[in-house]
Amino acid sequence: MAVLQMQRISICALKKDRKQILELLQRRGAVELTDLPLQDQVFGKSDTQEQKSLFEKAASTASQAVDVLNEYVPEKTSMLAMFEGRRAISGKEYDALCGKRDEIYETASHLVSLSKKIAENRAELVKLQTQLDQLAPWAGLDVSMRFTGTRTTAAFIGSFAEPLTLEELYRRVAELAPEVQAVNIDLISQSSEQTCIMAVVPRGDAPALEEALRSMGFMRPPSPSKLPPSEQIGILSQQVKEAEVAVQSAQAEIISQAKARESLLFLSDYYTMRAERYQAIGCLSQSRSTFLLAGYIPKPDAAALEAALTSRFDLAVELEDPGEDEDVPCALRNNGFAEPVEGVLESYGLPLRSEIDPTPIMACFYYFLFGLMFSDFGYGALLCIGTGLVLLKFKNMEPGLHKMIKMFFFCGISTAAWGIVFSSYFGDVVNVVSRTFLGHEVSIPPLWFLPLNDPMKLLVFSMAVGVVHLFTGLGIQLYLHLKHGDYKSALCKVVFWYMLVGGLIVFGLSTDMLVSVLQLPFAVPAAIGSVFGWIAAVGAVGIVLTNGDGSNPAVRFAQGLYELYNVTGYLSDILSYSRLLALGLATGVVGSVINQMGSMGGKTIPGVILFVLVFLVGHVLNFGIELLGAYVHCNRLQFVEFFGKFYEGGSRPFSPFAAHTKYFKFKEEN
Amino acid sequence: MMANMGIAFAILGAALAACLAGAGSAIGVGIAGQAAAGVTTEDPAKFSKVLILQLLPGTQGIYGLLIAFLCLSNVGVIGTPVEISLAKGVMYFFACLPMAIAGLMSAIYQGKASVSCISMVAKRPDQFGKAMIFPAMVETYAILALLISLLAISGVGAINI
Known part of the structure; x- marks a missing residue:
């Protein structure tokens, strides 16, 4: 099996069938479209960017509506839901939902606007609450906070940033402005952070009192209300109630739409598909009444698709093998044992x-x-x-x-x-x-044996597995070189390495040192060992002599030596398999x-x-x-x-x- | 007095293997966890991927535990008590060192590699397979150290001194 062979497919068909043909191709999902650059007097391209983004917007509105529903009416999902996959939908269901798409879209926009309304009202609530908090200390004042006095008296409304008693206030005013004869101070509210007062004096004494108050740290309210604070508080409270009711009713309305979830999901998918179709249309070359489509198709699927197309529409399908230097996409197909990896x-x-x-x-x-x-x-x-x-x-x-x-x-x-x-x-x-x-x-x-009692045995086994694994990889490289008829590379890059690494391993197994370190139960006879030693030497010489590609023989030799240095790479590769032992x-x-x-x-x-x-x-x-x-x-x-x-x-x-x-x-x- | 020091050295070795390798893993998993938390804030769907990357530097602690346990059971602290000479105790101590030191350093640097790979996954979630390999490269050296400590401990047990 392995890599699927790709073919180029070209379809020429009538424009009136365009929608059906594209729908068929989309459902089959077997063709990768290529953008046809063909443009002349007869063929042109249509710009579909606008429609495509329109559909994408509709799809995202539907998804947003689903998000809104999920926020207010969370769907119960089990831990295993991730395994469930997409539900298959029948043609009948599809047609039914498709017919209602405008209606569903309206629901979606409505849900999105409801959620926007909730957000706006919530922001409004925060604002109102801040205003109420600011007004609260002034609740006892029964004139407007902008009140400045009558014809003969002047009024000062404001606060000090410290707790003061009425007595203290009178005392300080008397100290700072002894000339002021008649002053009336009303304490409106007092807390540990501020004291709110209203002071009334005859107009003549106003400048002196103002001076005195200012030196005591008197501040006018930052945003005085026109209405008396108590009335203003009433109005604001009413607005708070209205905003709360608006939020609740919007929430209730969202909850009542919970059943629309499925159809909204459908709508999102539906418009995603249409957007993809319009992108596909952008790839086509079109004349007044025909269009051309080109792409790649896996060879095994080609015949079935050709049959399906020609039986339904009047069109021409052409299949050909792609050229050598084309950028062909890659797909794999394997049996049930290999496919999982x-x-x-x-x-x-x-x-x-x-x-x-x-x-x-x-x-x-x-x-x-x-x-x-x-x-x-x-x-x-x-x-x-x-x-x-x-x-x-x-x-x-x-x-x-x-x-x-x-x-x-x-x-x-x-x-x-x-x-x-x-x-x-x-x-x-x-x-x-x-x-x-x-x-x-x-x-x-x-x-077989207990690894903990004999870790050396498992280590040797792990490395042996490693050698098999590496040599298999090298074998695939050999196969590829032979398949491409590159016999020189097969010899220099693979066979010599087999000789060198394989020879060294067998030679090593014939030496006492390695046998005792690895605690092997056997040793390769010295004679065979030396034969493999010679094989390794031939491999090494071969690598040094053939792997350089410079024109100067000295440079070539140096390059060959460097290539030989890769033998350390093989050593570390084989040692790397010791992780089999360690993790085991x-x-x-x-x-x-x-x-x-x-x-x-x-x-x-x-x-x-x-x-x-x-x-x-x-x-x-x-x-x-x-x-x-x-x-x-x-x-x-x-x-x-x-x-x-x-x-x-x-x-x-x-x-x-x-x-x-x-x-x-x-x-x-x- | 000196005769009893053998077991003390062996336990020192076991303690170092567990402590240093464990501390290294704690640092590595810790810094990777900070990066992972940042990515998850932006995109909770990447949780499982960054969690795997965060856990990668955690293995050194387990290798350290493994060596410590093997050492303790070989000297009889766990299981049946055995007589340990001073020389043998010092041997166990040295046998534990590769895992302790390589475990400490490799876990810290593996943690740093994990941090970079977590930010890689944040930008290119499709490259998760490759992102996993970079921290695993660092771990190779912890595994080699584990191997040597393991072989040394089981070898020391067979020496009669």
Whole structure:
């Protein structure tokens, strides 16, 4: 399977069928449109930007209305809702809702305006409340705050920024303005921060009193009301009530529209689709009564689409293979076993046209390495059951999520299998429970060996796995060179490296030092070792002599030497696989620590309760962290070590003209 | 007196492995958490992605715990007590050092790499797969240190001094 072969498709059709043809293409979602630059006396392009943005605006109004509904009438969603995917909508439902679209749009605008009204009234409420707060100290005043006096008297209304008693006020006025004979001061309100007063004097004494008051820190109110404060307060309170009622009625109205949610979601999708269609129209070249459309289509889908189009419309379809230097988009198609790891490949980059799709090979290694790092039967079984249930229950999941869940399902199987191989069941829960609560220790023997008793053995195994992984990557590079007929590169870049690295490994295994360090049970006979030593030497000489590309022989030789230096890269690549051991052991040992902590209560009832609690909390934490670790490091081994040997990636992903809706799926009916 | 110092050295090693690696992880996860909180304020939908990136520097603490536990159970503080000579205790101490020191430093720098990758995900959420790899590169050295500490501790157990 692997990379889908793309074909160029060109369609020439009548303009009267344009809408139906585009609708059909959109529902099938099999063609990526290319912008046709063709413009002459006959063919021109139409500018659809305006309509498109109109539809986009309508779609966003509908989404805003849904947001408003969600704010006031929250929809109850379960934790698992994310797996549910978009609901498929039948043609009948589609037509029914489509007919009501203007009505729904009105509802949407109304909801948005209601929410705007609520926001405005809330802002108004804040403003009114501030005014009320400012007026509150003046409530006792029964004239306007702008009152300045009568014909014969002058009035001063204002405040001091300190608490003052009436006596104190009279005393200070008498001290500061002894010439003022008759003054009447009314205390309107007093608090710890301010004292509000009204002072009345005969007109003649006004300047003297004003001077005295000012030196005492007298301030006139910043925004005096025209009406007496008590009346003004009444008016403001009335306005507050009105604003509150307006907010409540708008809220009630929004809540009454809760049923419109589905149709609003539909409307958002509907206009999104129409906007996409208008963007597509912008890609076409059109004459007075015909139009031309061009794009890419995966070869397996081409025949079916051609048949569907020609049976319904009068048009011409032309399919051809794309040229060598065209920027062809890339799409993958794999079987159920390999497909789940496509997501991992996509996050690195899709294969270039000169490369193959490494997904199937990568999938085998991915599951294998993931399981080796997570390696616990209990965790693997949990992962398997969890993802399996989700897969069974939610058939309608979005493809990306579905792939990921399925990937973890396979990883779970591998994890459980490795758990049996290394006898890890939630760490050593079988041993701990039997020892603590049953009195005699039971242990399940490992299928192979216990890693903690013999870490060296697992380290050697991890590196051996690494060598296989790396050599497979190198093998793919060999295949690619041979496929392109580039025999020189196949020899210089791959075969010599096989000879050098492979030769060095076998030679190393024949030396006493390496055999004793790695605690190997066997040693390669010295004779065979020296033969492989020579093979490695030939490889090294080959690399030095052939990998330079300068014209000067000395420069070429230097470049070759530099290339040979990459052998350290192979060393670090192989050592990098020691993470398989480290992460594998970490899962088991941390699990054992948790079990041991839990069993500290001994064989008592509180002890059992403690064990259950520690077991649950501890293993959930360990499961999460180790799962993350295994996932990240599995990706790293693929991206850095494996892909480093043969893969570049970076192709443009295939993005067909389709209904990119958020809430519903519009099925092709037939 | 000196004969009993062996076990003290071994426990010092175990404590250092747990303390330093744990402290490094705490710093790393802490600074990454600050960045993650900032991104989540702007876009709560990115929570799960930035959470994963935040957690990446947390593994060193677990490796430290693992080494400390192995060391403690080898010298009999956990489980059946065994006789530990001074030389052997000092060996355990040194065996713990790689994890302690490399764990401390790598967790801090992994945290810094995570912070940058969190801001990368904030701008380009589609590049999450690549963003995860950069902090994981730093972790390689913690894993290598873990490996050496692990092999050393299990090797010291087999030496008869």
